[in-house]
Amino acid sequence: MMYKAFFNGLTGAALLALAGAASADDLVLENAWLRAVPPVSPTMAGYFTLRNDGDRAVELKGARTDIAGGAMLHDTETTEDGQARMVHLSGITLEPGDQATFAPGGKHLMLMKVASIPEAGEEVKICLTFTDHDDLCSDFPVRREAP
Amino acid sequence: MLTVFRWWPVLAGLLLLAACAEPRQELPVNTRLGGDFTLTDHHGQPFRLADQEGRVVLMFFGYTHCPDICPATLARVSQVYRNLREAGDAEAVQPLFITFDPVRDTPAHLSEYVPWFKANVIGLTGSEAEIRAVAEQYGVVYLQSGDGAAAEYDFTHSDYVYLLDQQGRVRKLYPSDFNIDEVTDDVQSLL
Ligand SMILES: [Cu+2]
Numbered sequence: 040m041m042y043k044a045f046f047n048g049l050t051g052a053a054l055l056a057l058a059g060a061a062s063a064d065d066l067v068l069e070n071a072w073l074r075a076v077p078p079v080s081p082t083m084a085g086y087f088t089l090r091n092d093g094d095r096a097v098e099l100k101g102a103r104t105d106i107a108g109g110a111m112l113h114d115t116e117t118t119e120d121g122q123a124r125m126v127h128l129s130g131i132t133l134e135p136g137d138q139a140t141f142a143p144g145g146k147h148l149m150l151m152k153v154a155s156i157p158e159a160g161e162e163v164k165i166c167l168t169f170t171d172h173d174d175l176c177s178d179f180p181v182r183r184e185a186p
Numbered sequence: 187m188l189t190v191f192r193w194w195p196v197l198a199g200l201l202l203l204a205a206c207a208e209p210r211q212e213l214p215v216n217t218r219l220g221g222d223f224t225l226t227d228h229h230g231q232p233f234r235l236a237d238q239e240g241r242v243v244l245m246f247f248g249y250t251h252c253p254d255i256c257p258a259t260l261a262r263v264s265q266v267y268r269n270l271r272e273a274g275d276a277e278a279v280q281p282l283f284i285t286f287d288p289v290r291d292t293p294a295h296l297s298e299y300v301p302w303f304k305a306n307v308i309g310l311t312g313s314e315a316e317i318r319a320v321a322e323q324y325g326v327v328y329l330q331s332g333d334g335a336a337a338e339y340d341f342t343h344s345d346y347v348y349l350l351d352q353q354g355r356v357r358k359l360y361p362s363d364f365n366i367d368e369v370t371d372d373v374q375s376l377l
Contacts, residue, residue: 076257077250077302079295084253115254117345121361122327123255124342144363147254183261 058162059186061177065093068167071179072186073150074143075159083107083156085148085165085179086141091133098170099131099139106163108152115144125149130170143185157181213349213372216356220348223320225284228296228309235354242279242376243350244369246362247326247343249287250299255345259362263347264305269370278377281307286321286328286341288314324348324356351376 059071071087091097102110112128128146131139141147148165157163159181166176180186227233235243244263248256263281270279283300285291288311291299296309311317321328328343345362349372358372 074253074257076253077299079298079302080250080253080257082251082253084257113254120327121344121346122342123345123362124331125252125254125340143258144255149253 058178058180059087061175063173063175065091065095066097066172066175067092068175068177070186071165071177073157073163073165073179073181075181075183076156078156078158080156081151081153083150083153084113084143085150086143086185087148087177087179088138088140089133089167089175090138091135094135096132096134097172099133099167100129100170101168102148102150102165103168103174104150104163104165106153106155106157107150108154109150110165111149111151112146113149114146117144159183213351213357213375215351216359219323219325219359220350220354220356221323222354223316223323225310225312225316225320226293228293228300228311230293233308233310235350238280238350239354240352241277242352242373243282243354244279244347244373245282245284245324245350246345246347247284247286247321247324247328248345249285249341250291250295251287252340255362259345259347260300260303260307262362262364262366263369264303264307265366266369266373267305267307269366270373273374275374275377276306279373281305282310283307284310284317284320286317286330286343288312288317349373349376 061068067090069088073083073085076083101112113125114128115123115125117123133139161181162178164176165179166174168174222236224232224234246259267281270276291311300307300309326344328341331340331342347360347364348356349358351357
């Protein structure tokens with residue numbers, strides 16, 4: 040049991056050698072990062088691209104991380120008259136070959152009730168959660184600017 | 187033909203010089219938006235826009251519980267400020283951040299938030315009525331969404347950045363994902 044956990048950890052470490060990237064057999068997560076914000080902030084936004092290289096559809100449902108009391112998929116919609124608003128996405132379906140891009144001013148991972156805001160340069164383990172698929176975890180580097 | 191070829195580099199050089207020397211198009215004054223106002227700064231002191239006379243102001247509205255657009259915009263405005271500081275123009279420009287969310291964004295909260303951006307940003311708050319009035323002056327629309335009682339609410343809001351000249355007149359509006367060099371150049375064109 041111990042041995043297996045260690046071995047899994049090792050494989051995981053090898054996969055995560057590049058911060059901000061991870062892959063399962065069929066899902067590829069890249070360009071993951073969290074925007075650095077002042078320590079007094081209660082929320083943080085995370086960004087990434089997720090590609091479905093598998094042969095069946097998957098649905099991204101949300102995320103979990105130890106640093107936040109909650110995590111949601113959000114989109115920032117900007118209307119024609121320049122009004123921006125955040126909307127909650129209940130899930131994003133990725134057909135085989137599809138890619139979802141989470142980027143500033145658009146879709147973002149919203150971390151709420153963050154007890155202690157990490158600083159730029161730190162890394163935060165975040166696991167994306169799916170319907171009918173294992174979680175996909177990666178270390179999100181905290182950055183002041185997009186990579 | 188040969189002559190043209192021989193003179194071409196000189197001609198090109200002259201054209202380039204002409205392009206550089208051409209005076210910048212002066213930014214028009216926006217007469218529909220703007221005006222003086224008084225709010226409370228992040229030190230809890232009254233802040234009057236007219237007291238910034240002689241300085242170019244970069245101003246925008248937001249709220250600190252917004253994790254996506256607001257910190258990104260603040261970071262970009264801060265970068266413009268740092269560019270100007272490197273050029274020796276820091277004294278001539280003042281970034282302002284006005285909150286929509288006076289309930290959560292108190293002066294005490296703003297005083298922990300804005301200095302982090304290291305760009306001399308002044309955070310401004312006030313009563314809901316005061317903030318509403320300033321927003322109207324500048325054509326900013328905002329609406330609280332979600333459950334205010336649950337302390338988990340957001341704002342749907344306009345996210346323009348305003349360039350005000352040394353007399354406090356609106357000279358240009360930018361989208362929140364503005365080009366940093368463009369804004370830096372526009373500020374310098376007013377100095
Ligand atoms: Cu959000």
